[in-house]
Amino acid sequence: MIINTGMRTDIPAFYSEWFMNRIREGYVLVRNPYRPDWITRYELDPEVVDCLAFCTKNPAPMLKHLNELKRFHQYWFVTITPYGKDIEPNVPSKEQVMQDFITLSSSVGVNCIGWRYDPIFVDSTYTMERHISDFKKMCNTLSGCTQVCVISFIDLYEKVKRNFPQARTVTPQERIAIGKAFAEIGQLYGITIKACAEGNDLEQYGVDCNGCMTKETFEAAIGSYLDIPKKKSQRAECSCVLGTDIGAYDTCGHLCKYCYANYNRENVRRNIQLHDPSSSFLVGTLREGEVIHQAEQVSWINGQLSLF
Template structure:
């Protein structure tokens, strides 16, 4: 099976010690975000966990614990955008993150890491030309360290509107112009562009529009085929295989203004103060009334040899 860590928060950036402790103890507890007393308990054991998916803006805190991950398949998405502290107040320096990306690529291998340049929005400061210059510089620096770059344009979810008033959707015409140039630059740098939940409009320019995190990506990362149960994407327009997320909403301290997973910053900081690196839960601990469900787990690796 696959364990995911990155749809609700940034575990490598802020909770690396906790995750390392979970790997050492061999299990993790996750509250249902819509029914907190329903708790899913997962074994963290390479005999049943074929791969762990990460999505982070800063992998560096996890580097000291990489030995604990050696027995697991891994796939990492590292998000590096051109925005400043006005948009991403707690994201580290981008030049340092580019170097961290390359170090991580050397650790896990080029087939186990992808770059996310998203979400894209346009403003007086972050113009279309600004994005093109920034993307070209970053892509040139990351050439040879990844084969994949994921892009998406900002979605105006309720939380985004509250934390980022005044931001506008990118018009369709500018999406096409920017998408085409990004695809051209990425191709020059040996990368395939995967639009995230953006439909098929950019396929005519060479984008791979089938989803940004597919089973085939995990298979390339671990070097083995898998037989997986059917599962829907996180959204109707999402074709990705998202499963078993162990994070928690309202806990990412990057406090990016475009974030869909955080409420107001005050709630995030209050939640994060409840974190205990020794707890089975990312936030808090066991509570009276908890109903613990041990999730059935098995390896999805297909042991049959292929004639092809």
């Protein structure tokens, strides 16, 4: 199976000590975000965890732990955008994150790391022209350290509308202009552009629209074929492998305006106060009378000869 760590929060950036404690103890407890009384225990054992999947805007706190994590296969997505503190108030400078990306790539390998440039929004500051110019500069820095850059355009979820009311939908014309330019730039630097849950309209311009966290992505990282249960791999927009996420909503301290995972700052502040690095939960502890459900975990690695 695949353990995801970054669909609800940024564990490497804010909870690396907790995560490594979980790795050392060999298990983690996770509350279902839609049914908090349902608690699942996942074993963090390479015998059943085929890959640890990370999504982060700041991998720096985890770099010192990479040797300890080597007994696990890993895949890393690192988000690097051109936005400043007006949009991403607590994200380190892009220059620093890119240097950390390069360090991470040299440790895990180019097949085990991808760059995310998303979500893309357009306004008077972050114009189409600026996106294209900044993207080219970033490609020049990151070339050779990854083979993939994932893009997506801002989705105006209710949380996003509340926290970022000035955001607007990117028009079809803007989507095509940016997607086409990015694909052309990526080709120059050996970086394939993939679209995340964006349909197929950019495919004709050279963008890979088959998903970003795909079966093939993880197979290349692991070096083995995977037999992934269908219920674990499909969603309407793409063929991403969603796996199992051990994070919690309303815990990401980046406080990006476009974030879909935080309801508001007060919730984040409260949950950060409830965080204990020694707890089995990311937030809080086991309450009296609560029942822990053991997850059914098996390796998905296919024993047939690998071509990777």
